[in-house]
């Protein structure tokens with residue numbers, strides 16, 4: 001005999017019919033109404049925002065501060081398009097909450113230079129044609145600034161032959177490994193690498209690569 005209010009699993013066991021989560025909807029609506037006051041230090045300016053505490057740093061920058069230079073690619077930490085500098089270190093802004101970054105110094109691509117006054121990495125990308133569509137470029141440049149600071153600081157990578165050495169030579173293998181978190185769907189990699197090499201060769205490390213406002217390196 002059939003049981004109208006029950007479901008059968010694949011092996012025929014009878015389970016009670018699912019009950020409706022009547023209380024869940026008001027709770028969710030309540031949660032989305034909660035905001036917190038957040039002050040972010042972005043490109044040398046303190047910016048106050050009322051944010052849902054679940055807002056990522058990426059969404060705070062793009063949707064609330066209108067700093068749309070930082071790009072959303074995957075929103076899952078896989079592509080590097082959202083890379084910014086936080087206290088001189090490169091960070092995927094889609095993977096960190098804005099509320100966690102209140103005491104930090106954040107630098108986006110807008111803080112690295114401006115039209116007519118480009119930072120060294122920005123100028124090198126233009127000079128070397130290190131982009132096609134340009135979608136990954138802000139993340140590539142912020143990541144390169146952080147990466148050059150890591151090299152200057154003697155941080156080893158997976159490609160470093162002698163991890164005990166504090167002097168890192170930026171070989172092709174090192175550069176590729178260290179920039180591997182930044183995907184370019186246009187495959188402009190040779191020109192991206194050439195641009196970064198130009199800056200590295202001039203000793204224009206992250207301090208200058210990060211332009212006007214960044215601290216310029218890991219600390």
Ligand code: FES
Nearest residue numbers: 073075077080094
């Ligand atoms: S958008 Fe953050 S890593 Fe892709």
Ligand code: FES
Nearest residue numbers: 132134184185186
């Ligand atoms: S320039 Fe198009 S994704 Fe890199």
